Amino acid sequence: xxxxxxxxxxxxxxxxxxxxxxxxxxxxxFNALTGSKQRVANYAGVTVEKKxxxxxxxxxxxxxxxxxxxxxxxRSRSPDEKITRDIIFGEFNDEAQIDLVLCIxxxxxxxxxxxxxxxxxxxxxxxxxxxxxxxxxxxxxxxYDLSLLEQELGCRVIPTTAIKxxxxxxxxxxxxxxxxxxxxxxxSWSESSIYETREYHAQVAQILNKVKLSEGALPKVSDRxxxxxxxxxxxxxxxxxxxxxLFQAVFTWSVIPxxxxxxxxxxxxxxxxxxxxxxxxxxxLGNGIIAGVGxxxxxxxxxxxxxxxxxxxxxxxxxxxxAFLMDKFMGAAGLHGRAFIPLLSSFAxxxxxxxxxxxxxxRRDRLVxxxxxxxxxxxxxxxxYTLLIxxxxxxxxxxxxxxxxxxxxxxxxxxxxxxxxxxxxxxxxFFFKGERQPSILELPSYKLPMLKNxxxxxxxxxxxxxxxxxxxxxxxxxxxWFLSTFPQAPSHATDPAINYSFVGIxxxxxxxxxAPIGFSWQIVAALIPGMAAREVAVSALGTIYALxxxxxxxxxxxxxxxxxxxxxxxxxxxxxxxxxxxxCISTLAVAKxxxxxxxxxxxxxxxxxxxxxxxxxxxxxxxxxxx
Amino acid sequence: MGAIAxxxxxxxxxxxxxxxxxxxxxxxxxxxKGEIESRLLEMGFIExxxxxxxxxxxxxxxxxxxxxxxxxxxxxxxKNEAGAIMLExx
Numbered sequence: 001x002x003x004x005x006x007x008x009x010x011x012x013x014x015x016x017x018x019x020x021x022x023x024x025x026x027x028x029x030f031n032a033l034t035g036s037k038q039r040v041a042n043y044a045g046v047t048v049e050k051k052x053x054x055x056x057x058x059x060x061x062x063x064x065x066x067x068x069x070x071x072x073x074x075r076s077r078s079p080d081e082k083i084t085r086d087i088i089f090g091e092f093n094d095e096a097q098i099d100l101v102l103c104i105x106x107x108x109x110x111x112x113x114x115x116x117x118x119x120x121x122x123x124x125x126x127x128x129x130x131x132x133x134x135x136x137x138x139x140x141x142x143x144y145d146l147s148l149l150e151q152e153l154g155c156r157v158i159p160t161t162a163i164k165x166x167x168x169x170x171x172x173x174x175x176x177x178x179x180x181x182x183x184x185x186x187x188s189w190s191e192s193s194i195y196e197t198r199e200y201h202a203q204v205a206q207i208l209n210k211v212k213l214s215e216g217a218l219p220k221v222s223d224r225x226x227x228x229x230x231x232x233x234x235x236x237x238x239x240x241x242x243x244x245x246l247f248q249a250v251f252t253w254s255v256i257p258x259x260x261x262x263x264x265x266x267x268x269x270x271x272x273x274x275x276x277x278x279x280x281x282x283x284x285l286g287n288g289i290i291a292g293v294g295x296x297x298x299x300x301x302x303x304x305x306x307x308x309x310x311x312x313x314x315x316x317x318x319x320x321x322x323a324f325l326m327d328k329f330m331g332a333a334g335l336h337g338r339a340f341i342p343l344l345s346s347f348a349x350x351x352x353x354x355x356x357x358x359x360x361x362x363r364r365d366r367l368v369x370x371x372x373x374x375x376x377x378x379x380x381x382x383x384x385y386t387l388l389i390x391x392x393x394x395x396x397x398x399x400x401x402x403x404x405x406x407x408x409x410x411x412x413x414x415x416x417x418x419x420x421x422x423x424x425x426x427x428x429x430f431f432f433k434g435e436r437q438p439s440i441l442e443l444p445s446y447k448l449p450m451l452k453n454x455x456x457x458x459x460x461x462x463x464x465x466x467x468x469x470x471x472x473x474x475x476x477x478x479x480x481w482f483l484s485t486f487p488q489a490p491s492h493a494t495d496p497a498i499n500y501s502f503v504g505i506x507x508x509x510x511x512x513x514x515a516p517i518g519f520s521w522q523i524v525a526a527l528i529p530g531m532a533a534r535e536v537a538v539s540a541l542g543t544i545y546a547l548x549x550x551x552x553x554x555x556x557x558x559x560x561x562x563x564x565x566x567x568x569x570x571x572x573x574x575x576x577x578x579x580x581x582x583x584c585i586s587t588l589a590v591a592k593x594x595x596x597x598x599x600x601x602x603x604x605x606x607x608x609x610x611x612x613x614x615x616x617x618x619x620x621x622x623x624x625x626x627x
Numbered sequence: 628m629g630a631i632a633x634x635x636x637x638x639x640x641x642x643x644x645x646x647x648x649x650x651x652x653x654x655x656x657x658x659x660k661g662e663i664e665s666r667l668l669e670m671g672f673i674e675x676x677x678x679x680x681x682x683x684x685x686x687x688x689x690x691x692x693x694x695x696x697x698x699x700x701x702x703x704x705x706k707n708e709a710g711a712i713m714l715e716x717x
Contacts, residue, residue, distance in 0.1 A: 023700065072669040077662075108699035112671050140699070194661050197668040219699050223681070226701070230692065232685040324703045328686045331705075438655075438663050438708045440670050443692060443701040 013062045014179055015096060017088055019120065020104035021112050022070030022361075023317075023444040025132040029104050029162035030067045031456050033172070040464055048083050049464075059176040066098070069361070072112060074119055075191050081363075088123050089187060100175070100182065104130045107137035107144070107159070108216060108445070111208060115200040117153060122189035126182035127155045130171060135161040136445075140216035149211040163450050222317075222445035229321050239325050242318070243344060246309050250348040254301035255379070261301070265294030283485060284478070292477030295533060295586065296470040299351050300462060306345045306352040307461045308454070310359055313341075315449035319359065320441055327439065333421040334428035336365035336439065343369065343420070346376035347413075350587045351469075354594055355461055364432045368424050370594060371604050374587050375420035377413045381578055383538050385412060391559040392571040408575075415579055423607065465590070472589035480532050480585075498543050503528045517577070517616040518570040518624075527577075531585045537578075569623035573616040581612035631716055633678070633691065633709040640680045642714030647672055649711045663708055670702055671695045672712060 020026040030038075034053025041050045051067035068084045076082040083092070090097040101120050105113030110131070120127055131137075131146070150157045156174050160167030192200070228234050269286045276282025313319040323337030330337050338359045346353030353373045360366040389405050396404045483506075489497040498504055507525025514524050522544045530537030542558055545565075562571070582588060582605045591601040630645045649664040672678075672695060681701050682692040689706040 073665075075665065075669075106699070111696075111698075112669075115669070136699075192665075194664045194668060197665060198673065201668065201673045215697055216699070218694075218697060222699075226682065230682040236685065320703075324682070324684070324690060324692060327690050327703075327705070328684055438658075438666055439690075439705055440666055440708065441690075441703040442670070443703055445699045 013064050014100060014175070015064050015066065015098040016100045016102050016175070017066050017068055017098045017125075018102050018104065019068050019084065019088070019116065020070060020132075021072055021106065021109075021116060021442075023442055024070070024104050024106035024109075024113060025162045026067065026070055026104050027457070028450075028453055029130060029132060029160065029168075030065060031453055032162045032165050032168050034065055036456070038460075040460060055172070057172050057176045061176060061179060063175065065102070071116070073116065073192070073197075074123075074189065088120070088125065089189070098125065099184075100179070101125045101127045102130060103127055104132050104160075104162075107131045107133045107142060108140060108219075110144075110212070111201075111204050114153075114204040114207060115197075117155075118200050118203055119189070119192065121153075121155075122187070124185040124187040124189075126178060126184065127153075128171070128174060128178065129153065129155060129157045130160045130162075130167070131157060132160050132162050134159040134167070135164065136447075137216060140219070141214055142212070142216035143214040145211045145213055149207070152207045152211060163453060219445040225446055226321070226443075229318070230324065235321075235325055239322055242313075242322070243340070246306075246341070247344060247347065249305050249309065250302055250345055250352065254305040254348075257301040258298050261298050262294070265290060265298070269294070280485075284481060287485075288478045288481030289474070291481070291532075292474040293470075295477055296466065296473045299349065299465065299586070302345075302349050302352045303355060303465055304458065304462055306341075306348075306356055307458055310341060310356060311454050311457045312449055314359070315447065315454065317444045317446045320443045323441060324443065327441075331439070333424045335369060335421075335424050336360050336362060337441070339365065339369040342373055343376055346373040346378060349378050349380065350374045350376065350584065351465075351590050354587065354590045355465060357594065358461075364428075367595065367600060368427045368432070370591055370600065371427055371607070372420040372423050374582065374584065374604065374608060375416045375423065375580065377416045377579070378584075380533055380584070381412075384578055385409060385575065387538055387559060388562075388571050388575050391562050392566075392568050412575065412579055419580070419611070423611075464593075469586070469590045469593045472592065473586050476585045476589065477532055480529055484529050496543055498525070498529075498540075504544075516620075517613060518567070518573045518620040519577075520566075520570070523570075523574060527581075527583065530583055533584060533586065537583070568627060569620050572623050573620035576616045576619040577612050579612075580608055580615055582608040629715075630713040633680075633693070633712040633714060634688075634706045636680045636691075636714070636716070638680055638683050640716060642678055642716040644672060644674050644676050644678060644712060645715050646674060646713040647711055648713070652707065652711050663711060667704075667708065667711065670704075671698065672702075678712075678714060 018026060018030055030051070030053055034055050037054040039052045041052075048069055053065045053067065055063050055065065057063060066087060068087060069081070071081070071084050074085045074088065076085050086092040087098065088101065101123070103113070103117050103120055105117070117127065117129055131144070146157050146159060156178060158167055158171045158174055160171060162168070229238060269290045272290060273282050273286035310319070313322065319338065322340070326340045327337035330339050339357075341359055342353045342356040345356050350373045353376065354370050357366045357369045357373070360369060389408055393405045393408050398404050398407060483502040484498050486501055489495070489500040493500060503525050506528060508521045510524045511519070511521035522541070526537055526540040526544050529540040538558070541562075545558065545561055588601040588605060591604055592598060595601070631642075636642070647664055647667055649661065652663065655663070676695050679694045680691060681694055684690045687706070690703045691706060691709050692701045692703040694701050
């Protein structure tokens with residue numbers, strides 16, 4: 001014990017919970033206080049991320065800052081929303097009791113924040129209030145008597161402009177001042193009824209009546225921008241332009257660095273394997289580990305691109321507007337207005353798409369969006385579609401000018417979308433029966449995103465993907481290598497080595513199950529390494545049919561070979577299979593990380609495989625009957 | 628002019644909230660009693676507050692975006708929930 005200690009905090013870390021309404025600059029304050037000293041993990045059993053940051057005060061208090069999801073009250077409707085409440089009341093298992101609540105308010109919109117402060121005071125915790133966005137408030141003409149507000153609330157109030165790091169030093173000094181004397185009183189919180197919430201409203205009105213010396217002007221510029229952005233015609237056109245840019249960025253631009261990385265990985269892999277010819281270790285290193293790590297890092301350009309878009313759209317305030325415009329369309333399928341961003345990204349790849357579902361706060365809406373995102377036709381399906389379409393669909397013209405092959409390709413995209421919406425509807429009713437949540441959305445006034453904040457936020461999803469989904473993907477890639485390498489081919493073998501491996505064995509074993517949908521054992525076997533990534537299926541087919549060569553040449557000869565060994569019905573069934581089937585381990589791994597449970601990836605896998613089997617069966621049988 | 632529900636208003640209309648009452652809405656299965664009313668209250672809707680209808684959705688005027696008092700932000704809600712908010716139109 002330190003001599004000057006009053007029995008309260010000295011050496012011990014101070015645990016501070018950061019609470020506030022959405023859009024009040026909470027993340028900016030978190031970044032301003034902790035800088036790069038942040039750690040992201042998962043809470044057990046929920047999809048919310050646990051964001052911790054650290055800082056040391058001038059008086060050497062080590063503080064742990066816990067960033068809690070933005071909220072308007074402590075009431076909770078789902079396990080995710082319960083986190084805030086559980087942490088504040090120390091009812092959360094993997095979290096120690098907190099010592100202080102830091103509540104952040106938007107200075108241009110105090111009433112919503114003050115009601116939260118009043119509610120938090122019932123928890124009995126010492127509270128600090130940061131009135132944020134003071135720069136905007138001043139410019140708009142808001143004047144508050146902050147010392148009177150301190151008296152009214154009975155706690156310290158610090159003006160801040162977190163995005164410009166104004167008021168942060170003061171805030172940290174106040175933490176030093178209050179910590180030695182702060183003590184917890186009795187928790188008298190209970191979920192407020194509609195009467196109590198009205199009571200809070202009345203109290204806040206009284207307080208504001210005293211402390212608000214001058215009302216600010218309306219955000220004229222913001223309102224004027226909204227006249228265009230939310231316009232029934234221009235608004236939709238602008239939204240389509242933004243979506244088109246996003247699609248371009250993820251689909252076309254980020255593919256350039258992605259292809260470069262893929263080439264490097266392939267070269268390195270080749271190099272390693274050729275350096276140790278015939279050696280198992282070389283094969284493990286090259287085809288297992290390097291291929292595995294490569295499979296992870298190639299997603300980075302897309303994840304960074306989509307994240308950059310999302311951060312800019314969020315920080316500027318456009319995201320909420322887009323959700324407003326899309327609400328009716330998405331709502332028809334039971335989806336949240338914000339689901340269009342993840343779903344659109346899923347056309348490039350479901351991995352960044354699933355990560356983008358973080359923009360949806362509501363847990364059920366988020367889970368449904370995650371579940372259907374693999375049905376959006378991702379770019380990795382293109383190689384196998386191209387191969388099969390060029391091999392089996394005649395290059396005819398329909399109605400004189402439409403290419404039949406292009407039409408089939410479009411049909412595949414279209415089928416994916418239709419079934420995604422259909423499944424969204426089914427999931428809403430099956431898993432979340434009757435939970436029709438009212439959707440009330442705040443459209444904050446427009447703000448210019450700050451570069452530094454954008455950069456800090458940009459590396460977070462990339463880091464969490466590399467660290468957490470990456471480990472699963474690499475391990476699975478190594479398992480797949482093992483399955484396609486062992487047992488090794490006998491020395492007198494005539495068939496390709498993979499046919500003697502577990503992949504070959506399992507392929508032959510499973511063949512009877514897939515016979516009703518027209519798949520030969522070679523197809524089934526190729527589907528297994530194809531789990532690593534959909535585009536791998538092409539080279540896997542090549543390996544199994546004992547072809548080798550450069551990718552384009554391989555595709556050429558494979559196309560000819562397949563025409564001779566498969567019927568059209570089989571080809572159509574396989575294409576259908578790829579529309580629906582869970583042919584991508586990385587997607588499942590990311591779904592696991594993002595939902596923080598195996599339940600949802602298992603549901604995803606099961607419904608996809610069921611859907612794929614049924615649809616392929618229908619297509620195969622129909623094709624057999626009419627062709 | 629008597630009280631009118633928010634979902635019946637046009638763009639640019641202003642009024643004072645006279646009553647927030649979710650019991651006038653059709654029953655929402657799966658939602659606890661008082662849930663919609665609580666949400667509306669938490670987002671800043673309260674009897675006596677001034678509302679301005681800022682924007683209406685393209686299809687069927689849904690959703691509805693309103694400004695509460697002088698707030699810097701705008702609140703958007705669906706027509707269904709807006710039916711619980713009664714106003715005296717100015």
